Structure formats: structure tokens, C-alpha cells
Amino acid sequence: MNKLKLIIVLPLLILLSAQYAEAQKKKPVEQAPQYRVEKDLLGEKQIPFDAYYGVQTLRALENFPISGVKTNFYSDYVKAYAIVKLAAARANTEVGRMKPERMAAIEKACQAVIDGKYHDQFLTDLYQGGAGTSANMNANEVLANIALEMMGKKKGEYQFIEPHDDLNMGQSTNDxxxxxxxxxxxxxxxxxxxxxxxxxxxxxxxxxxxxxxxxxxxxxxxxxxxxxxxxxxxxxxxxxxxxxxxxxxxxxxxxxxxxxxxxxxxxxxxxxxxxxxxxxxxxxxxxxxxxxxxxxxxxxxxxxxxxxxxxxxxxxxxxxxxxxxxxxxxxxxxxxxxxxxxxxxxxxxxxxxxxxxxxxxxxxxxxxxxxxxxxxxxxxxxxxxxxxxxxxxxxxxxxxxxxxxxxxxxxxxxxxxxxxxxxxxxxKVLKHYLDTTVGIVTALNPVLGYEKTTELAKEALQSGKGILELIREKKLLTEDQIKKLLDPVTLTGQKQ
CATH class of the missing domain: 1.20.200.10 (Fumarase/aspartase (Central domain))
Incomplete structure (x- = not known):
């Protein structure tokens, strides 16, 4: 009797299992969210779900696609922003304005950026209106969302850490x-x-x-x-x-x-x-x-x-x-x-x-x-x-x-x-120019005088002869005088 039941039920179970599997295939797969919604005084914007930046950065990206050169092209620039925000958070905590737990999360976020992480989120064009407001808000939003994740929160949960109230506390783009x-x-x-x-x-x-x-x-x-x-x-x-x-x-x-x-x-x-x-x-x-x-x-x-x-x-x-x-x-x-x-x-x-x-x-x-x-x-x-x-x-x-x-x-x-x-x-070229130049007559000024050396220079240029050749022809100086006056060390002012 039990064998008979099994023979009858087993095919039915197999059929039901196959139907269930087919139904599961046809059932829509629940996809992860593609974006989150943030708002500012101008309204709401859809932000890519995995982005650390927020609504004001997105507006800047839409408003200023100018040079194609982003903030993160200069890594020291991104690090500098994190340094400023870190210093501000510490200072605000010291004066009793920022809660220590928020400062701790912000500090970790800033240090991560200083260490070279998350630079791909600093996306505003270097050319922008507003005296740098877009760049400042890009930093505020990115650091806020990094800090939120470090607190175990989701991006955009600004009731815990807010880009303006916390990251920009006591600050303005203008400083x-x-x-x-x-x-x-x-x-x-x-x-x-x-x-x-x-x-x-x-x-x-x-x-x-x-x-x-x-x-x-x-x-x-x-x-x-x-x-x-x-x-x-x-x-x-x-x-x-x-x-x-x-x-x-x-x-x-x-x-x-x-x-x-x-x-x-x-x-x-x-x-x-x-x-x-x-x-x-x-x-x-x-x-x-x-x-x-x-x-x-x-x-x-x-x-x-x-x-x-x-x-x-x-x-x-x-x-x-x-x-x-x-x-x-x-x-x-x-x-x-x-x-x-x-x-x-x-x-x-x-x-x-x-x-x-x-x-x-x-x-x-x-x-x-x-x-x-x-x-x-x-x-x-x-x-x-x-x-x-x-x-x-x-x-x-x-x-x-x-x-x-x-x-x-x-x-x-x-x-x-x-x-x-x-x-x-x-x-060889250096020596040739030195041997054929008339410029060395300047060294002879103290002995022959300016007028005589000028005549020598003029004659050398007209005749094609060298200065030394003319000096020897005219017997204006002895060989010892020539050697002393035109010694390379003396001529160049180098110490022996």
C-alpha cells in the first residue's frame, strides 16, 4: 500500500517542483536601488546610489562641464581639503560645538582622504562660478557620506552627520x-x-x-x-x-x-x-x-x-x-x-x-x-x-x-x-674660437692701452689674422708677457 502511494505521489511532487522552479524563473528579480533622492533649496535630484557626493555636487557637474579637468586631477588639492575639514572638526570639538562622536567619524573620513582614498569622488570642474562653493560642497558631501558609512549608517542619512551643519560648521567657502x-x-x-x-x-x-x-x-x-x-x-x-x-x-x-x-x-x-x-x-x-x-x-x-x-x-x-x-x-x-x-x-x-x-x-x-x-x-x-x-x-x-x-x-x-x-x-670648436677671436685684446688693455688694443682688434678683423699673430709680428709683447697676460687661469678669473 505504501509503495502504491509513493508511486502515485512522487510524480506529482516532481511536477509541482518543476512548476515552482519555472515560476521562480519568471518572477522579477528584485534589483538593488540605482539611486537615492536628495534635495536642496532648488528641489530634488537623483544621486547615484554608490556615489559619496550629493545634490550640490551633482548640480555643479551639470552646470560646469567646462575644462574636463576635475578636482582630483591634483591629489594635493583633494588632500588639502581633507586637512582643512579635519582641522575645523577638531577645533569645533575643542570649543564644545561639535559632538565628539561626530568628530571621530569625520576625523576617520578626512584621514582616509588624506591617505589617498575616495579621490574619485572629488569631481567638480576646476573652472566654476561661486568662488569655489561647488568644490567646498563636493568635499562636505563626500566627507559626510564617508563618515556616515564609518558610523554604520547609509549614505544620505544626514540626520546623523550633515554636510552643512557638521562638515561646514563655523565655515564658509570664502575661508x-x-x-x-x-x-x-x-x-x-x-x-x-x-x-x-x-x-x-x-x-x-x-x-x-x-x-x-x-x-x-x-x-x-x-x-x-x-x-x-x-x-x-x-x-x-x-x-x-x-x-x-x-x-x-x-x-x-x-x-x-x-x-x-x-x-x-x-x-x-x-x-x-x-x-x-x-x-x-x-x-x-x-x-x-x-x-x-x-x-x-x-x-x-x-x-x-x-x-x-x-x-x-x-x-x-x-x-x-x-x-x-x-x-x-x-x-x-x-x-x-x-x-x-x-x-x-x-x-x-x-x-x-x-x-x-x-x-x-x-x-x-x-x-x-x-x-x-x-x-x-x-x-x-x-x-x-x-x-x-x-x-x-x-x-x-x-x-x-x-x-x-x-x-x-x-x-x-x-x-x-x-x-x-x-x-x-x-x-676643438672651443679652442678654434678662442684662437681666432679678437676678444682677448681686452686682457691687453692694462699693458697696451685701449687705443692700441682697438687698432689691433680692427686690423685682426680686416686681415683675418689672429691677435697673437699680430702681437708677435709687431713685437708688442715678449713671449713671457704673452704667456702671463693670456694665461687661461688669468683670463677666466679662476683661482689656481
């Missing part, structure tokens, strides 16, 4: 944005200076290598007096050394930040004591001597710090451009130019002229320098055009200087390794 830019520029300046120092050392190394090669110096493109090729290259290195010193000194203009100013410098909405504590935290976090200004209103309305800092980069650009042009001139040839030095051949130089090799590294350095000089003009104009208590054009100022830093950081090591390190001297 946060310029402070973040100051810190970003300081962080990147360290990197640029290191590369500049390596470049200067490369020139000095060549100076040592060429110290015994005497050549003719030139002023206004004309033969002047003898020097060594080593002196010429040491001079290049020393010019860069001076530009580095100017870069370092210019940092002082960025140490002063206007945190605590809030909207225009009056400190409205900031708690008593907050500004001082925030600045102290910034100094502690960055290791830089960050200080507050004597006049918060002046610091908020003026862009002097950016102007002075940018001018130091312009100075470096002028220096490197002049050196690059000198190298192009010294390497010109090979048959119909100066050709005193050889630059490393990097690539064929012409699609029509066989065998031509161009000085591509000095050329690209020149182009970078032109761009940096132009960026400084942008900084100047934008800084001038700020109105009353705020300059709304800070984004273009920040973008210009950060671009200058990034370009130099990239080009200087290439210039050093692909060009300077491989330069060689054409010793």
Missing part, C-alpha cells in the same frame, strides 16, 4: 577654499623644489666636468672675453639656485590663512576661539608654520599671497627659459652654427630634411615656461578683478598656479635626464 588652495600649493611646492634642486645639481656637475675647457664668453651675441665652459654651466646652476630660494621665500605668503573669517572676515557663525584653534590644528597637521592674519577682512578680500607666490614661479620660468635658449644657441650647427656643445639626440628632427636633429628638450622646456608666464598673467588679472570683500575668481587663480606647479614637476626631471646629463663639449 575654506583659499585655505585649502594655500595648503595644496605648499604641499606641491615641496615636490617642485626637490626637482629644481636636482636640476641645479646636474648643471653644477657639468660645470665641474667642463672646468678646464676655456672658451669665449659673449655679450649681446658678440665675442666678449674668455671664460670656461664650466663657469658657464655653474652659472646656469646658480641661476636655478636663486630661483629655488625665491620659491622657498614665497611660501611665507601662503602660511597666512583666513580660517575663521567665514563669509567676509567678520567671523559670523564661527564660535569664539575657533579660528585660533583651527589655525593651530592646520599647523600641527601640515607641519608648516600656518598662522592667522592680522586683518581677516583684508585677507579674505585680497589675493596678494597668490600673486606673490605665482611671481616666484614666473621667475623660475624666466630663468629656465633663458637657460634653454642659451643651450639651443650653444648647440646650434653642426656646420653653420656655434656648435660648442652637443645635446643628446632624442629623435629625428624633420620629415623633409634627412639627418636633422632638433633640440627638443630645451624647446619643450621653453613651451612650459611660456605657459607658466601666461598663468602668472592670469593670476594677476583675476586677482585685480575681485570686488569688495571677496574675489569670485579664485578658482582660475588656483587652477593657474597648480598647473604651473604640475608642469614644472613633470618637465624638470625630463629636462635633466634627457638633456643636461648627456651634454658633451666640442673641445
Amino acid at each position: 575654506v577654499y583659499p585655505t585649502a588652495i594655500h595648503i595644496a600649493l605648499l604641499l606641491h611646492n615641496d615636490k617642485v623644489v626637490k626637482e629644481a634642486e636636482l636640476l641645479a645639481k646636474a648643471f653644477h656637475k657639468k660645470g665641474d666636468e667642463f672646468k678646464n675647457l676655456v672658451k669665449m664668453g659673449r655679450t649681446e651675441g658678440q665675442d666678449a672675453v674668455p671664460m670656461t665652459l664650466g663657469q658657464e654651466f655653474h652659472a646656469f646652476g646658480s641661476q636655478i639656485d636663486a630661483a629655488i630660494e625665491a620659491l622657498r621665500k614665497s611660501e611665507a605668503y601662503l602660511y597666512e590663512v583666513n580660517m575663521g573669517a567665514t563669509a567676509i572676515g567678520t567671523g559670523l557663525t564661527a564660535s569664539p576661539g575657533y579660528a585660533e584653534k583651527c589655525v593651530a590644528q592646520l599647523a600641527k597637521i601640515t607641519g608648516k608654520p600656518i598662522v592667522g592674519p592680522k586683518d581677516l577682512i583684508a585677507a579674505t578680500s585680497s589675493m596678494q599671497g597668490f600673486v606673490m607666490f605665482s611671481s616666484a614661479y614666473k621667475n623660475l620660468a624666466v630663468t629656465l627659459s633663458k637657460i634653454s635658449s642659451d643651450l639651443i644657441f650653444l648647440a646650434s650647427g653642426p656646420r653653420n652654427g656655434i656648435f660648442e656643445i652637443n645635446l643628446p639626440p632624442l629623435q629625428p628632427g624633420s620629415s623633409i630634411m634627412p639627418g636633422k636633429v632638433n633640440p627638443v628638450m630645451p624647446e619643450v622646456m621653453n613651451q612650459v615656461c611660456y605657459k607658466v608666464m601666461g598663468n602668472d598673467v592670469t593670476v594677476t588679472i583675476a586677482s585685480r578683478d575681485g570686488l569688495l570683500q571677496l574675489n569670485a575668481y579664485e578658482p582660475v587663480v588656483a587652477t593657474a598656479i597648480m598647473e604651473s606647479q604640475a608642469l614644472f614637476f613633470k618637465v624638470m626631471p625630463l629636462f635633466r635626464t634627457n638633456c643636461i646629463d648627456g651634454i658633451t663639449a666640442n673641445e
Whole structure:
């Protein structure tokens, strides 16, 4: 009987199981939500569910798709924002305004960004209206949502941590944005200076290598007096050394930040004591001597710090451009130019002229320098055009200087390794110019007088003879006098 029941029931169970499985296949799969809804004073927006940014960032992405270069293109810029927000949270906690548990979550979020995480969420275009409000709110929203997750909450649950009330507590874009830019520029300046120092050392190394090669110096493109090729290259290195010193000194203009100013410098909405504590935290976090200004209103309305800092980069650009042009001139040839030095051949130089090799590294350095000089003009104009208590054009100022830093950081090591390190001297050419020049007559002035040496120079040019040849023909000096007066060490001013 039991076997009979089993024979009858088993096929039925199999049929029902198959029908259930088929029904499950047809049943719609419950999908994870694709977005969350956030709102601001302009209304609601759908935010991608996995995005850490919020409604104001999304509006900025829609409003300013301009350059295609996002905030996260400059990692130091993103880190600087996290540093500012961390300092502000700590300061607000110290004055008793922020709850410690919220500060702890915000601190973890900021540290994660400082460590290089979540940078893909900082998406606002570098060009934006509003004096940097979009960038500030991008940071507020991202850090708030990171902090929420670290508290075990969901993105957008702003009743626990709110982008405005918590991340922007006692702050305004008008003090946060310029402070973040100051810190970003300081962080990147360290990197640029290191590369500049390596470049200067490369020139000095060549100076040592060429110290015994005497050549003719030139002023206004004309033969002047003898020097060594080593002196010429040491001079290049020393010019860069001076530009580095100017870069370092210019940092002082960025140490002063206007945190605590809030909207225009009056400190409205900031708690008593907050500004001082925030600045102290910034100094502690960055290791830089960050200080507050004597006049918060002046610091908020003026862009002097950016102007002075940018001018130091312009100075470096002028220096490197002049050196690059000198190298192009010294390497010109090979048959119909100066050709005193050889630059490393990097690539064929012409699609029509066989065998031509161009000085591509000095050329690209020149182009970078032109761009940096132009960026400084942008900084100047934008800084001038700020109105009353705020300059709304800070984004273009920040973008210009950060671009200058990034370009130099990239080009200087290439210039050093692909060009300077491989330069060689054409010793025969140097000697030929020295033997045939009339410039050495200057060394004879103390003995023969200016009028006589002028006549010698004129006759040498007209006859094609060398100065030494004419001196010997006219018996104007003994061989001992010639040797003493025209000794390479004496001529070049080098110490024995």
C-alpha cells in the first residue's frame, strides 16, 4: 500500500517542483536601488546610489562641464581639503560645538582622504562660478557620506552627520577654499623644489666636468672675453639656485590663512576661539608654520599671497627659459652654427630634411615656461578683478598656479635626464674660437692701452689674422708677457 502511494505521489511532487522552479524563473528579480533622492533649496535630484557626493555636487557637474579637468586631477588639492575639514572638526570639538562622536567619524573620513582614498569622488570642474562653493560642497558631501558609512549608517542619512551643519560648521567657502588652495600649493611646492634642486645639481656637475675647457664668453651675441665652459654651466646652476630660494621665500605668503573669517572676515557663525584653534590644528597637521592674519577682512578680500607666490614661479620660468635658449644657441650647427656643445639626440628632427636633429628638450622646456608666464598673467588679472570683500575668481587663480606647479614637476626631471646629463663639449670648436677671436685684446688693455688694443682688434678683423699673430709680428709683447697676460687661469678669473 505504501509503495502504491509513493508511486502515485512522487510524480506529482516532481511536477509541482518543476512548476515552482519555472515560476521562480519568471518572477522579477528584485534589483538593488540605482539611486537615492536628495534635495536642496532648488528641489530634488537623483544621486547615484554608490556615489559619496550629493545634490550640490551633482548640480555643479551639470552646470560646469567646462575644462574636463576635475578636482582630483591634483591629489594635493583633494588632500588639502581633507586637512582643512579635519582641522575645523577638531577645533569645533575643542570649543564644545561639535559632538565628539561626530568628530571621530569625520576625523576617520578626512584621514582616509588624506591617505589617498575616495579621490574619485572629488569631481567638480576646476573652472566654476561661486568662488569655489561647488568644490567646498563636493568635499562636505563626500566627507559626510564617508563618515556616515564609518558610523554604520547609509549614505544620505544626514540626520546623523550633515554636510552643512557638521562638515561646514563655523565655515564658509570664502575661508575654506583659499585655505585649502594655500595648503595644496605648499604641499606641491615641496615636490617642485626637490626637482629644481636636482636640476641645479646636474648643471653644477657639468660645470665641474667642463672646468678646464676655456672658451669665449659673449655679450649681446658678440665675442666678449674668455671664460670656461664650466663657469658657464655653474652659472646656469646658480641661476636655478636663486630661483629655488625665491620659491622657498614665497611660501611665507601662503602660511597666512583666513580660517575663521567665514563669509567676509567678520567671523559670523564661527564660535569664539575657533579660528585660533583651527589655525593651530592646520599647523600641527601640515607641519608648516600656518598662522592667522592680522586683518581677516583684508585677507579674505585680497589675493596678494597668490600673486606673490605665482611671481616666484614666473621667475623660475624666466630663468629656465633663458637657460634653454642659451643651450639651443650653444648647440646650434653642426656646420653653420656655434656648435660648442652637443645635446643628446632624442629623435629625428624633420620629415623633409634627412639627418636633422632638433633640440627638443630645451624647446619643450621653453613651451612650459611660456605657459607658466601666461598663468602668472592670469593670476594677476583675476586677482585685480575681485570686488569688495571677496574675489569670485579664485578658482582660475588656483587652477593657474597648480598647473604651473604640475608642469614644472613633470618637465624638470625630463629636462635633466634627457638633456643636461648627456651634454658633451666640442673641445676643438672651443679652442678654434678662442684662437681666432679678437676678444682677448681686452686682457691687453692694462699693458697696451685701449687705443692700441682697438687698432689691433680692427686690423685682426680686416686681415683675418689672429691677435697673437699680430702681437708677435709687431713685437708688442715678449713671449713671457704673452704667456702671463693670456694665461687661461688669468683670463677666466679662476683661482689656481
